Amino acid sequence: MSEQHPILAAAPHSTAAYRDAIAQSSEAVVQWLQQPEMYQGKSVAALRDRIELAFTAGGLGNAAAIERAVEFFLKDSLSVHHPQCVAHLHCPSLVISQAAEVLINATNQSMDSWDQSPSATLMEMKLIAWLRERAGFAAGDAGVFTSGGTQSNLMGLMLARDAFFARQGHSVQQDGLTGDLRKLTVFCSEQAHFSVQKNMALLGLGYRSVTQVKCDAVGRMDVADLTAKLAQARDNGDRVLAIVATAGTTDAGAIDPLREIASLAQQHQIWLHVDAAWGGALLLSAQYRHLLDGLDQVDSITLDFHKQFFQTISCGAFLLKDARHYELMRYQAAYLNSEFDEAQGVPNLVSKSLQTTRRFDALKLWMGLEALGEERYAAIIDHGVNLAQQVAAWIAHQPALELVMTPQLASVLFRYRPTDFTGDHAALGLLNQHIGDALLDAGRANVGVTEQRGVTCLKMTLLNPTVTLEDIQRLLALVISTGEGLPR
Template sequence: MKNEFQQWFLNSSEESQQLFMDLMVRTVKLLIEETNRATNPYSGAIRKDIEARVKEITNITTGGQKTEAVLTEIQKTVVRNSLWISNPAAMAHLHCPPLLPAIAAEVLISTLNQSMDSWDQSPSATYVEEEVLQYFIKKIGFTEHADGVFTSGGTQSNYMGLLLARNQACQRHFSINVQEQGLPSDAGRLRILCSEHAHFTVQQSAAQLGLGIQSVVTIKTNEKNQICLKDAQQKLAELHAQGLLPFMIVATAGTTDFGSIDNLTEIAMLAHDYQLWLHVDAAYGGALLFSQQYRDLLHDLSLADSITIDFHKLYYQSISCGAFFVRDRKSFRHIAYHAEYLNPEEDRKDGIINLVEKSVQTTKRFDALKVLMTFKLIGTEVFGNMIDSTIQLAKNTAELFQRSSQFEVLNEPVINAVLFRYLPDRHAEDHLFVDEINLELQRYFYQSGELIMAKTRQNGKVFLKFTMLNPLNTLRNMEVQIENMKKIGEIITKKKGERSNEYSVHF
């Protein structure tokens, strides 16, 4: 007797395989149609319209709908009004265009649906993750004592760095096993140091780990937007004088706004002298491991106690995909927990690997397959050239801005981030007016759908930002974009000067 549910799951039946093939082919055709149709990275639709359209198509019924009708709704409402991140004009955030091998791997990952917490749920996938991690461990320069685990991204990886460091500090300073006994009463004395440009997840993680945002002490940066070693030493002396317990320093290899990379050698020496856990947030800059020209910027990365690397940033992997590494695998004992149904202790005695012992997640995706397929199909040389080309483009774009009196450039690109602002004629000294013009400029281009750039604040001023991750972008494209910004900037300035709101954009 035929099972009425059979066609909805992939199996050996003809109905199942036909539906699977039909859905895959139609979805691919849909995406290709939109790729050919979308000349801009965004449709220009306003928020209220998108919200209304989405409400129209979320009419879930008791009976199923026709495939063609459903996919047409998804295409016209969801896909068409999504940010087309593979367009070179999408340059706002650390949001990368995914490589085709990664997209293909996603189909395998979703179809196999391996759960990476225990070996019996992911027999081959467990070993793929372990081998990919070992490859990166060697690339980092760690020894055979190191280990790692795939994560959902930088937030989770940074959290794990603080978690392991906190638990080790409590063991060392208070002889407390936090896993069993909870935080000691004196945990409020613990302090974490990081750059003023470090990612917000340092403070976020400290708050979630019961140490409070007040436990994070920010260090001033130098003219290269790196941790100022002198200020770090001064802060450490002050903390010790106050009877506080600094136990960790977070260095950044690729800050969100500037792409700056802290001097890892200096910070590693400081961490050694003060017995601090050194965590390096290389979520962004970790891809320089494969750079032909800029690999030296990660010199002494292997001196870190723990490292964050995001593959869904400059590694061009689809979201989500990240990894967390430790120099000493014994560090994972601070989060290990044995559940009889999942990873009983006898499994370890039998040599069985259960990845849940190294993770704060239980169910976890088989993201290592994306990285493996990407490198096997593309190779490390071409991949490294991709990275170098985007960095060179960012440097060349900064030079284009600098040649124009209508723009101010805040940074010399280290990786591929450029911070700049438009300077209207006759109003350049009126900072509030300039801020308004730049905010309006960013909104105008987003609403037009032509150009997606980010906005940020530095030294109290509004700056715009290009995060130039796309290897398909060109200097000619950037010349055109800059000329367009000049023209629109002049129009907005004139209208603002006339106290007109004609060019205001509302989302």
């Protein structure tokens, strides 16, 4: 009988169907967590041939639909909790985050207006205020939760662009872009996230508007080169909309010298946005918070919580230092954020977001902070950074492995380089690429393949707080044995 009630509501048949569906799904997850393989090892072609939508006239019912999802999705999913799944900034999730998802999904609140998400709106605002305090910003609630780093970076660049024009008395929101757009540029490091280019294209200025600044030997923005490029831009008559600094580059985990960059940005009156999608986790760190020195001096910040905060995807935030800049994107709609409501002090978060309908993802971080507490949260964040340093020290004593760069956050860049290898630089890079491919094809491990300073290398991103040095030693032994078995 419960199968005949498809909508979640207070009716007895509905609540019975909900309990049954959640119980069946939860049990399937528990079973999936027990499988020893990191990945079942199916190829793109095999999965494509296997997966088909069964959309019938009468429907299969909840139980059968769940069974098919388990068969075609869950069993063939990557086990991100597995100790040998280390390729990307892709974290295992907190148990409490999973519980939060149940509440978020069942209530289906929409964060665009207070009358669609009353308690959720206020909780998000209070959490933004807490994050601002952690970052060193003044008291306030200028900020919003986002889908992740790309969207947060887009907000920072868009507001930087519009603030630049507003200082000249022009409203981009009302009248669009004006003047010689070829003279507009933003600066970021060579190791900045690709979303800088992607977002500048979305903003109508194209990839050509991005000026890349050189990096030092460990991947941080070179302040001397930034100074020289700012002077060159001035001499060329170019107009710099923003500088994007990075706190935690994707591969090396490098954190740009934020205080020095902030000083230059203030000197030239340029908006400074910091992409702290990864390194922002150090806001909770007991050991490494000092690496974010100068974060309080910037204009806007990107944070991601589905990386080293261990929240389920998606969960990010954008922090804005000066709330008045939100006026650059405000739009009044009578059905969402009417002037009447705002005059009464009703908070409608659609005024702060690029999204309209938006999930209450802030609940996951809220519950995570309350469940773990400050010391435990700090410990699991610091674990990855400490483990990366231990792994690097171990690699340094392995004849067949070579450390490519000293770890800065929780990533280790290295490569397989046997002592008897006689090939050239390109051949060694291809060998390492083949190692990464072979491990994933076999379902044994997911090790990243990237390039750093012209060197093709392997990458381990050690976000999982349950992983030990012994786990990584076993993984590296697998890397070596795989390399030994490949043709050269």
